[in-house]
Amino acid sequence: MVGAAFARDAATAAYYEQRAAEYDEWYLGKGRFAVRDRPGWDGEVAELVRLVRRLEPARALxxxxxxxxxxxHLRGPVVGLDRSPAMALLTRSRIPTGGTLVGDALALPFPDGSFDRLFTGHFYGHLPTDERAAFLSEADRVAGELVVVDSASRTGAPAEEWQERVLNDGSRHRIYKRYLAPARLVAELGGEVVMAGTWFVAVRAALRP
Ligand SMILES: C[S@@+](CC[C@H](N)C(=O)[O-])C[C@H]1O[C@@H](n2cnc3c(N)ncnc32)[C@H](O)[C@@H]1O
Incomplete structure (x- = not known):
């Protein structure tokens, strides 16, 4: 999509910084999300949590x-990285023994091979082609395995779009987003499908031989 940007887009960064305090309402079906018709959502969120918990302990980013x-829910020494300081602060409160930092996914502040596993949820599916390439290049450099969780493709949802998002204060924001079929994600990343739900898809792929 011409002009699409996410990880390098200043307006998108401001949107997530503002959204941080209300972000979990999406997962929990609260606030604006309480009125959304999402059959099976709570069960799939629980399944997603189980999937994350089941991953073998590893040095994870x-x-x-x-x-x-x-x-x-990731086991092993965990580091969380986000571009939004407000988001990073929330993660810090949830993984007090882990590390959390503000940083850019497309220019990771870590030496080669620093992690066993790179995990990412609902990020990869927002990236347009050029940002995907930059992200995967960095992933390949710092970790041996990649686990991607994202929004599943479904009937009626376009493969990609600019969405209008409304926050609790009524402000409106434009966010680039793709919905991914399991086969599509495997075609892009390799590896195997570890979740293929109505709402969520997850793929686990080796990065380096
Ligand atoms: C849809 S949220 C996903 C949050 C969480 N991983 C999850 O699965 O619910 C997208 C996140 O990407 C972050 N983000 C956007 N661009 C980034 C970048 N260049 N580097 C690191 N984080 C970025 C945003 O701040 C936001 O927290």
Whole structure:
């Protein structure tokens, strides 16, 4: 999509900084999300949490960790990284023994091979082609494995779009987003599908031989 940007977009950064305090309402079906018709949503959120908990303990970096809603379930030494200071602060409160930092997923502040696993939820699916390439290049450099959780493609949802998002104060924001079929994600990342739900899709892929 021409002009699409997410990880390098200043307006998108401001949107997530503002959204941080209300971010979990999306997962929990509260606030504006209480009126959304999302059949099976709560069960799939629980399944997603179980999937994260089941991953073997590893030195893990959660890229674009957001509020830490999923980060807190990763086992092993965990570091959360997000561009939004407000999001990073929320994650810090949820993984007090882990590390949390404000940083850019497309220019990771870590030496080569620093992690066993790179985990990322609802970030990869926002990235347009050029940002995906930059992200995967960094992922490949710092970790041996990549686990991507994202929004699943579904009937009626376009493969990609600019969405209008409304926050609790009524402010409106434009965010680039893709919805991913399991086969599509495997075609892009390799690896295997570890979750193929109505709402969420997850793929686990080796990064380096
Ligand atoms: C949709 S939220 C996902 C949060 C969480 N991972 C989850 O699964 O719920 C996207 C996150 O990406 C972060 N983000 C956007 N661009 C980034 C970048 N260049 N580097 C690191 N984080 C970024 C935002 O601040 C936001 O917290």
């Amino acid at each position: 959660d890229i674009a960790c957001g509020s830490g809603f999923l980060t807190r």
